Amino acid sequence: MTDAATSPVSPDLTAAAAALDVGQAVIDSAVGKLAELGIDDNQVxxxxxxxxxxxxxxxxxxxxxxxxxxxxxxxxxxxxxxxxADLGAKVFGREAEWGVEPSAMDGARDFVSTYRASGFLASLADTDGPRHLGDDFEMVQDAFRRFAEDKIMPIAEEIHRHNGDIPEEIISGLAEMGAF
Structure with missing residues (x-):
């Protein structure tokens, strides 16, 4: 077995789409169950x-x-x-409620095993994915980042620790930037 942290696994988007199809079939089955049983009595x-x-x-x-x-x-x-994996956890032990067999997610198991492996995830820790934003949106991002660094970060801990109100200066500053 190779160490994915030093030798990243190449992405397989065809396998990703196929794994999504497996998950979608589970969702579709559960939607059918909800249509049959009614949503009001099956809120969870x-x-x-x-x-x-x-x-x-x-x-x-x-x-x-x-x-x-x-x-x-x-x-x-x-x-x-x-x-x-999250879908699988929701279904596990509740297959009948979801209207699926216990093996319903098996077709996605290899994909999840590969791309949720600790080494693979660790290899992404320092990866800032490219945003592919145009110049205008890069400028907007930079403006919000500067605002966060200059105005929010210096007081964020104090607000959170004491469950304080967000100062008007922050709210009005964000409003001026078009956030509200």
């Missing part, structure tokens, strides 16, 4: 399905980002593996 299932479905849709949306380069692909694969 509805909540779990909604969160898992949102994560899988984010993963599907990331596939385009992942195709832009190796770092982007590795970040995408890690996100999708985590979303699928």
């Amino acid at each position: 299932l509805a909540y779990d399905v909604a969160h898992a479905a949102a994560a899988l849709m984010c993963g599907r949306g990331l596939l385009d980002y992942g195709s832009k380069g190796d770092d982007e692909g590795r970040i995408t694969a890690a996100f999708i593996a985590d979303a699928l």
Whole structure:
């Protein structure tokens, strides 16, 4: 076995899409169960399905980002593996409630094993994925970063430790930047 922290695994976006399909089949089955049983009497299932479905849709949306380069692909694969692992945890022991067999997630197991491995995730720790923003959005990002560093960071700990109110200077500053 190789150390993924020193020799990163290449992203496989085809496998990522196939693994997402496995997860989507589980979601679709649970949606069918909810349609049959009613959402009002199955709020916990509805909540779990909604969160898992949102994560899988984010993963599907990331596939385009992942195709832009190796770092982007590795970040995408890690996100999708985590979303699928979370779905698997939600389903485990509740397969009948979700309307699936215990083996429903097996088709995603190898993908999750590869891209959720500790070494693989550790290899991403110092990776700032390229944002692929245009010049205008890079300037906006820089402006918000400077504001956060100059105005928010110096007082953030104090506010959090004492459950304090956010000062008007912060709120009005963000409003001037168009955040509200």
